[in-house]
Amino acid sequence: MRVTVLVRPKAGILDPQGAAVEGSLRKLGFPVQTARVGRVVDLELETSDPSEARTQVERMCSELLANPLIESVQIELESE
Amino acid sequence: MRVTVLVRPKAGILDPQGAAVEGSLRKLGFPVQTARVGRVVDLELETSDPSEARTQVERMCSELLANPLIESVQIELESE
Numbered sequence: 001m002r003v004t005v006l007v008r009p010k011a012g013i014l015d016p017q018g019a020a021v022e023g024s025l026r027k028l029g030f031p032v033q034t035a036r037v038g039r040v041v042d043l044e045l046e047t048s049d050p051s052e053a054r055t056q057v058e059r060m061c062s063e064l065l066a067n068p069l070i071e072s073v074q075i076e077l078e079s080e
Numbered sequence: 081m082r083v084t085v086l087v088r089p090k091a092g093i094l095d096p097q098g099a100a101v102e103g104s105l106r107k108l109g110f111p112v113q114t115a116r117v118g119r120v121v122d123l124e125l126e127t128s129d130p131s132e133a134r135t136q137v138e139r140m141c142s143e144l145l146a147n148p149l150i151e152s153v154q155i156e157l158e159s160e
Contacts, residue, residue, distance in 0.1 A: 006120050021121060024144055030136060040086050040120045044113040047141060056110060064104055065108040 001048050005076040007066045008038035025050050041065055051075050081128050083137050086154040087146045088118035121145055130157050 009015040015036050022035035043060075045053050054075060061073045089095040095116050102115035123140075134155060141153045153158050 008120065008122065021144070025123075025140055028140075028143055030122075030140055031126040033126060034122075036120070036122045038120045040088065040118045041098075042088065042114075042116045042118070043105075044115075046111040046113060054095075059109055060105055060108075063108055064101070073157075 001045055001050070001053055002078040003043045003053055004043060004076040004078065005041040005043065005057060005061065005065060006038060006076070007041065007061075007071050008074070010070055010072050013070045038071070053061060053077055081130070081133055082158040083123045083124055083133055084156040084158065085121040085123065085137060085141065085145060086118060086156070087121065087141075087151050088154070089116060090150055090152050093150045104148060119153070133157055 011037070018034075018036040021037055022032055025032045025035060043057065045056060047053050047056065054077060057075050061075075062068065066073045089098070098116040100112075101117055102112055105112045105115060123137065125136060126131050127136065134157060137155050141155075142148065146153045
């Protein structure tokens with residue numbers, strides 16, 4: 001099954017890429033208050049069981065995909 | 081209003097970061113078929129009008145946030 005993981009810098013954590021995007025958008029004339037940049041990871045898993053998928057992805061996040069000290073994670077299972 | 085933009089490599093486009101994540105997850109023992117990595121951009125706009133927000137963000141995407149040749153864009157307006 002397909003799973004989408006959104007990994008974002010936590011509030012208060014420095015986000016140079018977001019700051020660069022924010023500055024560039026303002027320079028281009030867009031009325032933006034804030035911009036933050038994170039990662040989206042799309043996974044195709046072999047399992048089709050939603051609760052097993054969530055458990056696997058939570059382990060992937062803590063072992064590889066995200067740094068829990070500075071990043072927050074949002075896991076979205078796609079219903080078929 | 082808050083807008084979330086998901087920028088992903090199009091199907092068939094080389095994604096070295098996704099390939100690295102895929103290989104690392106497999107080495108860690110996770111049964112992953114594919115992994116693709118893109119960007120999530122969270123914006124706080126001054127406007128509170130949804131259709132104006134969407135128009136602005138579509139222009140931001142074509143002028144700065146994404147490369148339409150190799151990336152697809154998904155725009156999500158957050159309802160208050």
